[in-house]
Amino acid sequence: MTIEEKSRKTLAELGVADAAAVPALFAELREAMQREREELIARGAGSEAERQQLAKALRDRWLGRKNGILAYLDESWLKSAPKDLKPVVGREFNQLRQLARELEIDRLIRDLTIRLEESPSVKGGIVKSVGGAIPWDAKVNVRIGASLTLPGYRRPLGSIHPVTRVQREIEDIFLNLGFTIETGPEIESVYYNFDALNILENHPSRDDWDTIYVDAQTVLRSHTSPVQIRAMQKRGAPLYIIAPGKSYRRDNPDATHSPMFHQLEGLAIDTDITFADLKGTLDFFAKKFFGEKVRTRFNPSFFPFTEPSGEVAVSCPFCDGQGCRRCKQSGWIELLGCGMVHPEVLRHGGIDPERYSGWAFGLGIDRFAMVKYDINDIQLFFQGDVRFLEQF
């Protein structure tokens, strides 16, 4: 039976009733897929037009939306799998899908070389691929046999970094609520980073063990909270902003810390803003980001620039709060710090605390991305390893 024929039959019709038999079935498909790709690449194309056509044909055979082998597998193996086979079929199918990304047209074209005609100027004939070693004709300064009419190589497009992806997702939620995006400098004055935020002279975070000082009055901002003050001074009240951006701390790199990381600040100032507005907004945000099922939990905390202050956790979206590996069996995942803007901070921003009140929060975008994509080492975000990044 050919691969196509198999892909159109259900597992029951193929006589597979046992989970142990599923991996072998998929291994056969993976081998066939790889073999076809390798054979095509070894054969090469005779012209640019043929290269495009061969790449498309192989891509369509496996990935065609309606008649591709994977589309059939999805219908007849995955969707119709009996309940007890579903997990193993799903896992194997995902692996196959990952591998099938090598059959995307851009990737095939990148690897599929064009066979060059035998050059009349080379006796004995040297026929090489564009990518291979082609002898050089010093007199005319071109590669012998190379067709100068060929189009250049297309570089494969990159993908959006997972931290950027999560940042944009969070931004979209708040933009839809009517917030605007504000930015501030990463090289910040001690005044904006600490003093204006009511972080007093003796606070441990001001220590140069924690904060990276450029000089006595200048730091690499240790959080995005200084943007609160800058935005208040620039725009006044009412004010509804978010401020995403890089922050820096003297934290040793480990699985959850990086000396450079990304935060996103939220700030709402208006007349009659209460803690209930903060709770409602963050609960809405958590549900939009993690799914409607999650619940939020507010615990008391302390930040010098908010009073009262809180820490927000979300019920684990993976186990529905039951306890699993990802929430360290606790059922909850810590999300962010927040609170009602301290009157002193409003004053520093030039806003009258008798007339206006506000709430603020600050979250770690990288940590959100780790939860979202189940990544257990923050360092992966900053190493630029294409094998990691191309999964997104």
Ligand code: FA5
């Ligand atoms: C703050 O930085 C406060 N400015 C947040 C805030 C804003 C509270 C407004 C109240 C009102 P904290 O130090 O907890 O809080 O940092 C916030 C988040 O930044 C953390 O929850 C964590 O997700 C992230 N974070 C902090 N340090 C690092 C680090 N070294 N690497 C990666 N993420 C970090």
